[in-house]
Amino acid sequence: MGRPIITVEGLGKKYLLSHQRREPYTALRDVMAEKAKGLGRRLVRPFSGTRSPFSDSSLEEFWALRDVSFEVAPGDRVGIIGRNGAGKSTLLKILSRITEPTEGRVHLRGRVASLLEVGTGFHPELTGRENIFLNGAVLGMTKVEIRKKFDEIVDFAEVEKFLDTPVKRYSSGMYVRLAFAVAAHLEPEILVVDEVLAVGDAAFQRKCLGKMEDVASQEGRTVLFVSHNMAAIQTLCQRAIWLDAGKVEQNRESEPVINAYGKHLQTANGFSATLRSLDGNIEIEQIRLMDGNDQNTSVYSPGSPITVEIRYHAKRPVHRPYIWIGIRSQFGSLFGANMLMDGVRPEVLEGRGTIRCTFHSLPLLPNQIYRVMFGGREADGLSLLFKATEVTHLIVAGSAEEMGLKGEHADSIMGQSAPVLLPYTWELPDGRTVSVNPFQQVQK
Amino acid sequence: MGHKDLTAASESTQFDLVIEPGRSFRHYWRDLWQYRELFYFLSWRDILVRYKQTAIGVAWGILRPLLTMIVFTVIFGYLAKLPSEGVPYPILVFAAMLPWQFFSGSLTECSNSFITNANMLTKIYFPRLIVPASAVIVNLVDFLISFVILGALMAWYRFVPSWRVLTLPVFLGMAFLASFGLGLLLATLNVKYRDFRYVVPFIVQFGLYISPVGFSSSVVPGKWRLLYSINPMVGVIDGFRWAILGGNSHIYWPGFLLSAVLTLMIFLFAVRYFRAAERKFADII
Numbered sequence: 001m002g003r004p005i006i007t008v009e010g011l012g013k014k015y016l017l018s019h020q021r022r023e024p025y026t027a028l029r030d031v032m033a034e035k036a037k038g039l040g041r042r043l044v045r046p047f048s049g050t051r052s053p054f055s056d057s058s059l060e061e062f063w064a065l066r067d068v069s070f071e072v073a074p075g076d077r078v079g080i081i082g083r084n085g086a087g088k089s090t091l092l093k094i095l096s097r098i099t100e101p102t103e104g105r106v107h108l109r110g111r112v113a114s115l116l117e118v119g120t121g122f123h124p125e126l127t128g129r130e131n132i133f134l135n136g137a138v139l140g141m142t143k144v145e146i147r148k149k150f151d152e153i154v155d156f157a158e159v160e161k162f163l164d165t166p167v168k169r170y171s172s173g174m175y176v177r178l179a180f181a182v183a184a185h186l187e188p189e190i191l192v193v194d195e196v197l198a199v200g201d202a203a204f205q206r207k208c209l210g211k212m213e214d215v216a217s218q219e220g221r222t223v224l225f226v227s228h229n230m231a232a233i234q235t236l237c238q239r240a241i242w243l244d245a246g247k248v249e250q251n252r253e254s255e256p257v258i259n260a261y262g263k264h265l266q267t268a269n270g271f272s273a274t275l276r277s278l279d280g281n282i283e284i285e286q287i288r289l290m291d292g293n294d295q296n297t298s299v300y301s302p303g304s305p306i307t308v309e310i311r312y313h314a315k316r317p318v319h320r321p322y323i324w325i326g327i328r329s330q331f332g333s334l335f336g337a338n339m340l341m342d343g344v345r346p347e348v349l350e351g352r353g354t355i356r357c358t359f360h361s362l363p364l365l366p367n368q369i370y371r372v373m374f375g376g377r378e379a380d381g382l383s384l385l386f387k388a389t390e391v392t393h394l395i396v397a398g399s400a401e402e403m404g405l406k407g408e409h410a411d412s413i414m415g416q417s418a419p420v421l422l423p424y425t426w427e428l429p430d431g432r433t434v435s436v437n438p439f440q441q442v443q444k
Numbered sequence: 445m446g447h448k449d450l451t452a453a454s455e456s457t458q459f460d461l462v463i464e465p466g467r468s469f470r471h472y473w474r475d476l477w478q479y480r481e482l483f484y485f486l487s488w489r490d491i492l493v494r495y496k497q498t499a500i501g502v503a504w505g506i507l508r509p510l511l512t513m514i515v516f517t518v519i520f521g522y523l524a525k526l527p528s529e530g531v532p533y534p535i536l537v538f539a540a541m542l543p544w545q546f547f548s549g550s551l552t553e554c555s556n557s558f559i560t561n562a563n564m565l566t567k568i569y570f571p572r573l574i575v576p577a578s579a580v581i582v583n584l585v586d587f588l589i590s591f592v593i594l595g596a597l598m599a600w601y602r603f604v605p606s607w608r609v610l611t612l613p614v615f616l617g618m619a620f621l622a623s624f625g626l627g628l629l630l631a632t633l634n635v636k637y638r639d640f641r642y643v644v645p646f647i648v649q650f651g652l653y654i655s656p657v658g659f660s661s662s663v664v665p666g667k668w669r670l671l672y673s674i675n676p677m678v679g680v681i682d683g684f685r686w687a688i689l690g691g692n693s694h695i696y697w698p699g700f701l702l703s704a705v706l707t708l709m710i711f712l713f714a715v716r717y718f719r720a721a722e723r724k725f726a727d728i729i
Contacts, residue, residue: 015727031637093566093726094463095463096568096569097463097569098565098566098567098568098569098726099726099727100463100465100466100723100724101463101464101465102465103465104464104465105462105463105464106462106463106464107460107461107462107463108459108460108461108462108463109459109460109461110459111459112569114568114569116567116568117563117567120563120564120567120568121564121568123489123493125492125493125496126489126492126493126496130489130492133485134485134486134488134489137481137482137484137485137486138482138485138564138568138570139568140479140482140570142481143481189459
C-alpha cells in the first residue's frame with residue numbers, strides 16, 4: 001500500500017460555546033462595557049479576586065472532534081458518515097485548511113481541493129462563462145487549466161445555450177450543474193467533497209457520482225466523501241469512517257460500516273448531540289422519530305403515521321414558549337406543525353419532560369430523503385428561543401407498485417418529483433373517470 | 445494499477461504539508477504567490493460587477509470627483525481665497541482629489557471585505573490576504589478614470605506638467621500602502637468586533653477635513669507642519685501635488701518622511717496583526 005497520502009493523528013478541535021452571546025463575534029462596546037464593569041467591581045471590592053469577565057460560566061468548551069486518528073492510502077475512496085454534529089464537517093474543514101485544529105496533526109502528501117459547497121464564489125451578476133473562470137480560480141485552478149477544460153465543463157453542465165446569461169437567471173438545477181461541473185474537473189491528488197450531491201435532480205446526481213468514480217478509479221485520485229446517502233457511499237467508496245460525537249466509531253470496508261451505522265440509526269434514531277436554547281435555559285436532550293407502534297425508526301412506508309418526540313430539560317421554568325417542527329425535502333419546506341399558527345402552547349416547561357407531535361399520515365413519495373427541522377420562539381412570539389435546526393432525517397421506503405402507481409417510469413421519476421402526493425381524479429375525454437389515491441393502498 | 449501507484453507517489457513527493465495547531469504555514473508567502481491568479485480573478489470580478497450593476501458606473505466615477513472639485517474650488521479658492529501655489533485652483537484641488545478618493549474608496553471597501561466575502565472564507569482555503577488586497581485594486585480603476593479627467597482639466601487650462609509627473613507611481617504606491625494598511629487593520633478588527641464598521645465612515649469623513657484636499661498644506665503654519673504630517677495622507681497628497689503641479693509646488697520633506705515612515709509602520713503592524721488573527725477567521729466570522 002505504500003505511504004499513506006493522508007495521516008491524521010490525535011486530531012481535536014475545540015470550540016467555545018457561549019450561553020449569553022448569540023453570535024460568535026463580539027461588539028467592541030460589549031467588551032468595553034464588561035471591562036468597565038470588572039474595573040468598577042475591583043474598585044469597590046479590591047480583594048474579591050480577579051476574575052476575567054470572559055472566564056465566567058457563560059463560556060463552555062465543546063469538542064467537535066477529539067482524538068481522531070486514521071490513514072488514507074493513495075487512490076482510496078473513503079466515505080465519511082455520521083449524524084449531524086458528529087464532526088464530519090469540522091474534519092473536512094481542517095483537512096482543507098479552512099480552520100485550524102486545537103490539537104493533533106495532519107500530514108498531507110498531496111494537494112487538496114475541497115468542495116464543501118457547490119458554487120462558492122459564484123456571483124449572480126456574472127455570466128456562466130465568467131463564473132466558470134472565477135469558480136475555477138477559487139477552487140485552485142490556473143487560467144490555462146480552466147481554458148483547457150472549458151469545453152468539457154460546459155458539456156458536462158449542459159448549459160451551452162446560456163453561457164452568456166447572468167447566472168441569476170439560471171434555474172437552480174442549471175446553477176448546481178454548472179457549479180459541480182467546474183469542481184468535477186479539478187485535478188488535485190486529494191478531492192474532499194461534502195454533501196453537495198444532496199442538491200440537483202436524480203439523473204444529475206447519478207452523473208456526478210459516475211464522474212467521481214472515474215476521477216478516483218481511472219485517474220488514481222484519493223477521494224474523501226461525506227454524505228447521508230448510504231447508497232452513494234456504498235457505490236463510490238471502498239472504505240468508510242463512521243464518526244460519532246467527534247470520535248472515530250468504525251473505520252474499515254464501507255459495507256460493514258454502513259450496516260453497523262444503519263443498525264445504530266434504527267435503535268438510537270434521532271438527535272442526541274444536545275441542542276440548547278439561545279438563552280441557555282432549555283436543553284433538548286433528544287429528538288426521536290417513531291412509527292405507529294411507537295417503535296423508533298428512520299424508515300417509513302408511504303402514508304404511515306409518524307411521531308416526533310422531543311425530550312427537553314428546562315433548567316429554569318420557561319413560560320408559554322412556541323415550538324415548531326417542519327419537514328423539508330430537497331425542494332424546500334413541505335409541511336409542519338407550528339404553535340405560532342395553531343396557538344397550542346405548553347403553559348410552562350420545567351425540569352425534564354417530553355413533547356410529542358404525530359402526523360397521522362405521511363403523504364410523501366419514496367426514494368427521497370426528508371429532513372426534520374426544529375425551532376422555537378419565546379413567549380412574545382418574536383425572540384428566537386431555538387434557531388431553525390435540522391435535527392434528524394427520515395427515509396420513505398416503498399415502490400410505485402405497492403402504491404398502485406402504474407406509470408412505466410414511476411420508480412425513477414419518484415426520486416425527483418414534487419414529494420407530496422395528494423389524492424386526485426382524472427376525467428378523460430373518453431368518459432373515463434380515474435381516482436388516484438396512492439397512500440390508501442399501502443396503509444395497512 | 446502498479447504504475448498508477450508510482451505516479452501518485454511521485455506526485456506526492458512534490459507536495460508535503462503538515463497541519464498542526466499554532467503552526468503558521470511555512471510557505472505562506474509562496475502560497476500567496478501561487479494564488480496570484482485568484483487575486484487577479486477576484487479583482488476582475490469586483491471590477492466587472494461594479495460597472496455592470498450601476499448602469500451609470502463610469503459616469504458616476506467621473507461625476508463624483510468633478511462635483512467635489514467644483515465645490516472645493518468655489519469654497520476654498522473663491523470664497524476663502526486661499527493661495528493656490530501658482531496653478532489654477534481646480535488643478536490644485538484635483539491633484540489631491542486623486543489620492544484622496546482612492547484612499548477613502550479603498551479604505552471603505554477593504555475594511556468590509558472579509559465580512560462581504562464571509563461565505564468564501566468558511567468554505568475554501570486560500571491566503572486570506574487576497575480579499576482585502578483585491579478590494580483596493582478595484583479602486584485603481586476609479587483612480588484611472590479620475591486621472592483622465594485631470595488630463596482633460598490640464599488641457600483646458602493649458603497646463604503642462606514637468607518631468608516630476610513621472611514620479612507619480614511612487615506616491616501612488618504610498619497611497620496604496622496607506623489605504624491597504626489601515627484597511628487591513630480595520631477589516632481584521634471588523635471580523636471580531638463588528639462595530640468597527642461604524643468607525644470607517646467616520647474616519648473617511650473626518651479625514652477629508654484634516655487632509656489638505658481642498659487647500660494647499662502650505663497654509664498650515666510652519667511650526668505645526670511636522671505635527672500635521674502625522675496624518676499619512678498629508679504626505680501622499682503633498683507628494684501628488686509636488687509631482688503633478690511641477691515647479692511652483694514645494695514639498696515639506698521632514699513632514700513627508702514622517703508620513704512615509706508612519707504609513708510603512710501601520711502597514712507592517714496591520715500585516716502582523718492580521719497574520720495572528722487570520723487562523724481563527726473561519727471560526728468566528
